[in-house]
Amino acid sequence: MDNTKAREWDNDHFLHPWEGMETLGRNDRTLVEGASGIHVVNDRGDRLIDGPGGMWCTQIGYGRTEMAEAMAEQARQLAYFSPFSNTNSTAARFAREIARRAPGDLNHVFFTTGGSTAVDTALRFIQFRNNLLGRPEKKIIISRQKAYHGSTYLAASVSGKERDRLWLDKADDLTHFLPNVNPLYRREDQSIEAFLEEKVADLDTAIQTLGPDRVAAFIAEPILASGGVIVPPEGYHKRCLEVCRRHDVLYISDEVVTAFGRLGHWFASKDVFDIEPDIITCAKGLTSGYSPMGAAIVSDRLIADVTGMEATFSNGYTYSGHPVSAAAGLKSMEIIEREGILDHVRRMTPVFQGRLQDLAEIDIVADTRGMGLMGCVQCSEAGAALGELQRDYQLGARIDAECQKRGLILRPIVNMCVFSPPLIISEAEIHQMFDILREGILAARSST
Template sequence: MQTLRQNDRTFMEGASGIHVMNDKGERLIDGPGGMWCTQIGYGREEMAEAMAEQARKLAYFSPFNATNSTASHFAREIAKRAPGDLNNVFFTTGGSTAVDTAIRFTYFRNNLLNKPKKKIIISRQKAYHGSTYLAASVSGKERDRLWLDKADHLAHFLPDVNPLHRGEGQSIDAFLDEKIADLEEAIQSLGADKVAAFIAEPILASGGVIMPPEGYHKRCLEVCHKHDVLYISDEVVTAFGRLGHWFASKDVFAIEPDIITCAKGLTSGYAPMGAAIISDRLIDDVAGRDAAFSNGYTYSGHPVSAAAGLKSMEIIEHDGILEHVRRVTPIFQGRLQELRNIDIVADVRGMGLMGCVQCSEKGRARGDLGRDYEIGALIDQECQKRGLILRPIINMCVFSPPLIITEAEIHQMFDVLTEGIEAATSLAKNP
């Protein structure tokens, strides 16, 4: 708010492949992939045609008491690819409303099962689940929570799961045990009769691409089910190819959650859409009841968005994009690890086509916050001068490029990132 009406915003006016073009005609690599979502890349004519054809046929109809075959077809295709018995797709407008829907359905089910006190959602520090009221209430990014009201009585946050911040001399295994104990102790202290669900991103994306220790999610799921607590896997970022699979929950992290939320890559960013995918077991608990799940949105199951999602899914399969991600991931992650050789780099982490470089002048993860902001801004500026857009989060450079990025483009992106970090380091020393 200090710079309200003083901002000189960049206008993006065109895009193709992994590149965007601004109003000055400059062509830049889209490092963040829009906002973790442009899986198939920009400028796909077949996407434009599929959306236009659907708009000509049926642009919209109320989802209140009818549906459309495009949305129905899309739901079926999602269910085919979702793990286990997650076969029930509730379409929403994006990730925030998908999370809201998952939480509201959890409350609805508990109320019908005569468990009205089970309302608390356990989340984690650094987690981000959305901007609508319920989704924001279970988000744990500290600075996002400073000035907006939240339903604090409905949320409980576990300590940071970033292994970078484990105790001095603490092993990864000991840290993992501590994090699992954090969850179990929270359920027991709050009361299992009051805890409704645990919500977790497989990788805490906008928190800084934080990856809990291996085995964390599987053990958390076991704790949850032991205490009759639902496990909601927030795959808004990790689903639809970001880690080389349709869904990361089972194929990467070996779990079958009770509910999965998704958005972003669901349509490759070509149209707004989200979904809460609910297991048959949970649906069976409420089936046949004299009750209505009165949660929905004007644009739920929007036919044009569904057409975009179907075509994106078709392109991902036809072009072998999941296989491509798995093939180029070692190159991407290898170049990421090389950045450790730069003095200012305190940590690098990533998985699939997700990465984060965390920088600190003191060579450690936690420095002066004001200076950390300056360092992050300098790196962002220097990279953009050289043709690469990043997502700066304080002193972290986060990137998740379109999944179609080639081996040569990966090298180009990391070459620019290396130059940008080194130039920013020099400027920081000699302002």
């Protein structure tokens, strides 16, 4: 199929996320025209392993006929309802099923359009609650360097990827960022245990310096996904939650990536990191990418604080609780449970992480890290963790290109190869994916 016109239209009319102005109108993006299982198909008919799993979201894989049928049936019966003054049984059932799987007393589900709006909703609810409790000054949100929480104004304001913050305005008066929690960047003479103590102390010091009466919440991804699959030291989240409790600071666990199976559990907060946060945000795997949807899940305790007050939480979206998206989410849950996909992820994790760690022997690989079915290979031509930015970009692009030639799509973030394939990936497919990645890295190295 000749897609020359489609490429022209893409350059002329489709303004993409993270669009670089220096190449605007001159891009040659891969046209993805089909998909099945863990593979996508480009316009030339090439099948490629979807290393990033779409955007961390295609849990049950592509081409699920029963997903399409469930969504079509819901669309035929009821394609839309107004969530402001009505409700719908499909959305109500989906909220119940999410609450059943969420940890602790997180039983109130506010549906949104995606992860960004889920984070915005969580932050706005915290502001709303503090206003009603007579604490209008308790508004500062503590986040972390390399964190990514979304693209809407408040969500972007608490995101700490420095290059994403260069040209857009942010609510700087509402945010405070803690230093990088990546153990790769600890001092040479510093143990992991000492690094953990330092990172926990960073949070405690920040709250005390800013003032507990002014700090509203700490927001943290269990694993900093878009920041490069950064895994904080073991025990970090539990220790940080203890700090928050001591200072009456709420804990938001941003599970947009880690929920719905990525680490082998419905939610990672309790089952993996042993915490019960005040709010969990989620999206992506919520519907396995088949339809846009997100959610902020709020604890009973927070809801009880404002129940009965004469006030309206005037935050909402035209598509909150969209019935077709809710039907997709329910069907995805059904498939995950029926096929034992959470157990499958836990079985595949040692294979996946073992192959990931094997890449550390390549001289240009500076670090390999991950958890569950998510991973990152950080490369540098000098073999060091820190490199020249432009050279790092070029190296990442070369690896991506070499892998695509061999049948694998990655998500290159500067010099980091990030991947989170569909959760249905088999052991043989894991080996195939890492074989291609190894070949791609070696080919990119030899082309310097």
